[in-house]
Amino acid sequence: MARINKYTIKDLKAQFSTEDVCLDFIFDALHSRKCSCGGEYRRVKARKQYQCSKCRFQIAPTAGTIFHKSDTPLTGWFYALFIFSNAKSGISAKELERQIGVTYKCAWRMHKQIRSALGQDKEKLTGDVEMDTGYFGGRFRAGTDNHRQSEAMAAKSVVMGAVSRGGKAKLKVVPNAGLPVIEAFLESHVSKDALLMTDNAATYKSSSKVYRHLKVNHSKKEYAWDRIHINTIETFFAHLKRSIAGTHKTISKEHLQSYLDAFVFHRNNSGNDSARFAVLLGAVLRGAR
Numbered sequence: 001m002a003r004i005n006k007y008t009i010k011d012l013k014a015q016f017s018t019e020d021v022c023l024d025f026i027f028d029a030l031h032s033r034k035c036s037c038g039g040e041y042r043r044v045k046a047r048k049q050y051q052c053s054k055c056r057f058q059i060a061p062t063a064g065t066i067f068h069k070s071d072t073p074l075t076g077w078f079y080a081l082f083i084f085s086n087a088k089s090g091i092s093a094k095e096l097e098r099q100i101g102v103t104y105k106c107a108w109r110m111h112k113q114i115r116s117a118l119g120q121d122k123e124k125l126t127g128d129v130e131m132d133t134g135y136f137g138g139r140f141r142a143g144t145d146n147h148r149q150s151e152a153m154a155a156k157s158v159v160m161g162a163v164s165r166g167g168k169a170k171l172k173v174v175p176n177a178g179l180p181v182i183e184a185f186l187e188s189h190v191s192k193d194a195l196l197m198t199d200n201a202a203t204y205k206s207s208s209k210v211y212r213h214l215k216v217n218h219s220k221k222e223y224a225w226d227r228i229h230i231n232t233i234e235t236f237f238a239h240l241k242r243s244i245a246g247t248h249k250t251i252s253k254e255h256l257q258s259y260l261d262a263f264v265f266h267r268n269n270s271g272n273d274s275a276r277f278a279v280l281l282g283a284v285l286r287g288a289r
């Protein structure tokens with residue numbers, strides 16, 4: 001029963017065994033074999049092209065995809081996607097380099113291209129929605145290095161996160177944690193009919209005018225009173241910080257959003273390795289359109 005949800009290296013090798021099979025998969029995901037002229041697209045021998053049997057129109061299925069103009073074979077790319085899909089705590093470019101057998105520069109670029117295909121969807125969160133703000137990056141830990149507190153905070157990126165209990169998550173790098181930024185984040189990512197839960201920071205005050213809004217008072221140790229808690233988003237933030245420290249060491253501000261997109265992808269597609277891999281392939285190919 002559990003087998004259906006699994007997708008192992010054995011499955012990958014069976015499904016994407018050769019360059020030809022991978023190219024056929026890409027073609028069929030993006031195009032129809034039937035040409036509008038009534039002819040049928042067939043593979044052009046020894047080229048990454050398909051040609052219509054009647055009008056002779058040609059299609060290069062990798063054009064516009066992350067696979068285009070890459071020296072890495074498609075089987076290598078699919079292997080990279082497979083590893084990425086199964087790495088729930090993230091995978092470093094260094095590890096990809098080792099596993100696929102490409103140069104570090106190449107692995108780094110592949111990693112970046114995969115992440116860039118994973119933008120978060122526009123659908124707003126509904127139901128019980130927890131929201132929180134986190135601080136990521138920088139060399140110093142605020143709080144443990146007190147004389148460098150301001151320096152530590154300046155080096156950090158501000159991230160707003162929201163998660164619908166039993167549903168999806170959103171993470172956004174934002175310029176600061178001020179009121180207008182919070183309002184804009186909620187407007188874009190949380191549906192008006194949601195029941196919003198936050199800590200009791202003053203900056204969330206105006207949210208009560210827009211949402212049904214429950215606040216957790218951390219200072220009074222009301223961490224999880226019945227339904228009113230933000231444990232889900234706090235746990236997600238903790239997972240991100242652990243994973244980043246363990247896998248990537250540090251992430252530059254420039255690339256943080258795309259790493260967050262990858263974490264959201266893993267969280268929103270957790271539990272089913274096979275479906276997650278299919279979603280990842282779909283996302284990577286959708287980028288082509």
Ligand SMILES: [Zn+2]
Nearest residue numbers: 035037052055
């Ligand atoms: Zn045709």
